[in-house]
Amino acid sequence: MAQWKSTALLQKVRSMIASPDFFTFVFPPQCISCENQLFEKDLLAAAQHEDAISRRLLVAQDWCGQCLDQLRVPLEERCPTCGAIVSVHPSYQGHCRLCYTMKHHFSQAVCINNYAGLMQELVVRMKGRKDECLAMQLGTLLGHEMQRLELIDRIDVMTPVPTHWLKRFRKGFQAPELICESASKIVGIPHVASLLKSVRLTEKQGLLSDLQRLNNVKGAFAFNAFFAEKIQGKTVALVDDVMTSGATANQCAKALKQAGAANVVVAVVARGAKAQ
Secondary structure, three states: HHHHHHHHHHHHHHHHHOOOOHHHHOOOOOOOOOOOOOOOHHHHHOOOOOHHHHHHHHOOOOOOOOHHHHHHOOOOOOOOOOOOOOOOOOHOOOOOOOHOOOOOOOOEEEEEEEOOOOHHHHHHHHHHOOOOOHHHHHHHHHHHHHHHHOHHHHHHHEEOOOHHHHHHHHOOOOOHHHOOOHHHHHHHOOOOOOOEEEOOOOOHHHHHOHHHHHHHHHOOOEEEEHHHHHHOOOOEEEEEEEEEHHHHHHHHHHHHOOOOEEEEEEEEEEEHHHOO
């Protein structure tokens, strides 16, 4: 009898430990941004959020409502070409300053938000800590933004901006690839990580002026001929973490179109403030 009771008790303990409620109790969910714990009241508030996509993201308990609302801006005026969230001046003919003065090889770009405030803090943290979880969550947000901006109907394949092999060896962390993979799962569009390759080691773009950025990446990317059939006459979405001057995205888009892509669109987590 004592042995039977012990066995029954052990089974109950195992069942309790295996339950999702026990795991949540021991390891309560927390916002990936502010890292504060999320409680039952947060879940109740999430279910009442007016925006359907935000509601879905909050119910998943990866973000708190305050942080998510800071990241996902309303569908206000954006530059129709580079995606920067700006007040477009009439003298720029419906575009931002950057797109008015620069010719792009891509037709459109979208972002979650400008590179400022909380978005800037998260991107810096992602790169500094090599935070793969944060990179994937930002990729998830980007995928939802692509859906919200109705970009996905025209896309056939997605690919990240490539990194030179030496930089890959040094860093061991490739944010664009993680972001692209996560966004791909959300929008249901296949991604190929190596459509493009970096054929020349470049300097860090963030330390250069706009003109230096253009020269730095000129001819630095090439198409991987092994995947030629995948892009012939297709629309390719180029994915990156941040776009500032657009020089890198431009060179990548140029290589894709020269290889046979009919169109290239760009999807980035953050749009550099220089576009304003």
